[in-house]
Amino acid sequence: NAGVTQTPKFQVLKTGQSMTLQCAQDMNHEYMSWYRQDPGMGLRLIHYSVGAGITDQGEVPNGYNVSRSTTEDFPLRLLSAAPSQTSVYFCASSYDDYGYTFGSGTRLTVV
Amino acid sequence: AQRVTQPEKLLSVFKGAPVELKCNYSYSGSPELFWYVQYSRQRLQLLLRHISRESIKGFTADLNKGETSFHLKKPFAQEEDSAMYYCALKGPGAGSYQLTFGKGTKLSVIP
Numbered sequence: 001n002a003g004v005t006q007t008p009k010f011q012v013l014k015t016g017q018s019m020t021l022q023c024a025q026d027m028n029h030e031y032m033s034w035y036r037q038d039p040g041m042g043l044r045l046i047h048y049s050v051g052a053g054i055t056d057q058g059e060v061p062n063g064y065n066v067s068r069s070t071t072e073d074f075p076l077r078l079l080s081a082a083p084s085q086t087s088v089y090f091c092a093s094s095y096d097d098y099g100y101t102f103g104s105g106t107r108l109t110v111v
Numbered sequence: 112a113q114r115v116t117q118p119e120k121l122l123s124v125f126k127g128a129p130v131e132l133k134c135n136y137s138y139s140g141s142p143e144l145f146w147y148v149q150y151s152r153q154r155l156q157l158l159l160r161h162i163s164r165e166s167i168k169g170f171t172a173d174l175n176k177g178e179t180s181f182h183l184k185k186p187f188a189q190e191e192d193s194a195m196y197y198c199a200l201k202g203p204g205a206g207s208y209q210l211t212f213g214k215g216t217k218l219s220v221i222p
Contacts, residue, residue, distance in 0.1 A: 031208040040120070042197060042214035043155075050208065058209070090155065094208045099145050102155040 002026050006091050006103035013081040013110045021076040021106050023091030029101070031094040032074040036060065036087040037105075043090065049074055081110045113138045115200050117213035124188045125221045132183040132216050134172075134198030143201040144181040145210070146172055150194045158196070159183070168192070188220045 007022045025032065033048035045058030049068040063085060065077040074093075078085060088107050092100040114137045124130050136142055146159040158167055161174045161181060172183045181198060195217050199210040 033209070035212075040214060043212040045209065045211075048209060092155075099157045099160055100147075100155075100210060101157075104154045 004091055004093055004101050004103035006089075006106050008106060009104065010107050011109070013078070013108065015081060015083060015110060017081050019078050019081065021078075021089055021091075021108075023074045023076065023103060024072050025074075025091075025093040025101070026072065027093060027095065027101065028071060029093035029095045030071065032068070033058070033092050033094075033100075034064070034066065034074070034076045035090045035092065036085075037090060038087050046076065046089075078108075083110045086110045113200055113202050113211050115198050115211055115213035117196075117198055117216045119216045120214070121217045121219065123219045123221060126190055127187050130183075130185045130188045130192065130218065130220075132196050132198075132218065134181045134183065134213060136179050136181065136198075136200050138179075138200055138202060140202065142174070142176075142181075144172075144174060145199045145201070146170070146181075146183050147197045147199060147212075148194050149197070149215075155197065188218075190220050190222055193218055193220045 004025045030051045034046040035043040037043050044060045047066040049055045055066050088105050090105050091103040094100045116135045144161045147155045148158045149155045159172050170185045195215050197215045198213040
């Protein structure tokens with residue numbers, strides 16, 4: 001039981017490049033979400049999904065896309081990277097009322 | 112709109128001293144609150160959820176609806192408690208899995 005797995009752990013992008021951050025969970029959790037963590041800002045919700053085929057926007061969705069074709073996977077796509085997207089990205093999943101299980105994060109730098 | 116406020120960005124205490132990390136919330140409904148901890152460059156881990164009334168690693172937190180607070184307390188701080196602590200509120204709405212996080216408090220325990 002691996003929990004929530006995020007890849008890659010580190011990434012450097014040039015402005016304008018696109019990429020996909022991968023997130024997979026093996027706990028059969030229906031709810032998955034993406035957060036970005038910035039100093040002094042805490043964690044802010046980017047997108048979330050309540051099940052396969054269902055996604056919705058969070059607090060800071062601009063510049064990001066998501067899809068949920070399976071229960072296990074919830075990739076986050078950066079369409080055209082900008083320096084403002086330099087951040088640490090966390091994926092999380094949840095079942096019922098227990099709270100979230102977080103991935104180990106992806107540290108992204110956009111130059 | 113729901114909101115979580117952690118008024119202290121940084122809290123420094125001596126080893127063996129009591130610790131109180133403050134969390135206030137605004138929410139129109141019955142709140143469900145959590146504390147998460149993040150050790151240096153690691154993933155966030157669930158520390159406490161108010162509905163279970165557990166004591167984990169010596170930490171406790173009591174929901175005070177009158178003061179809309181959910182402060183985290185520990186009677187005797189240990190060096191290994193040094194970490195980033197986030198208060199989080201579930202919602203909006205019953206059945207929601209979304210979490211709204213505070214901006215976090217960095218706890219530094221001085222040997």
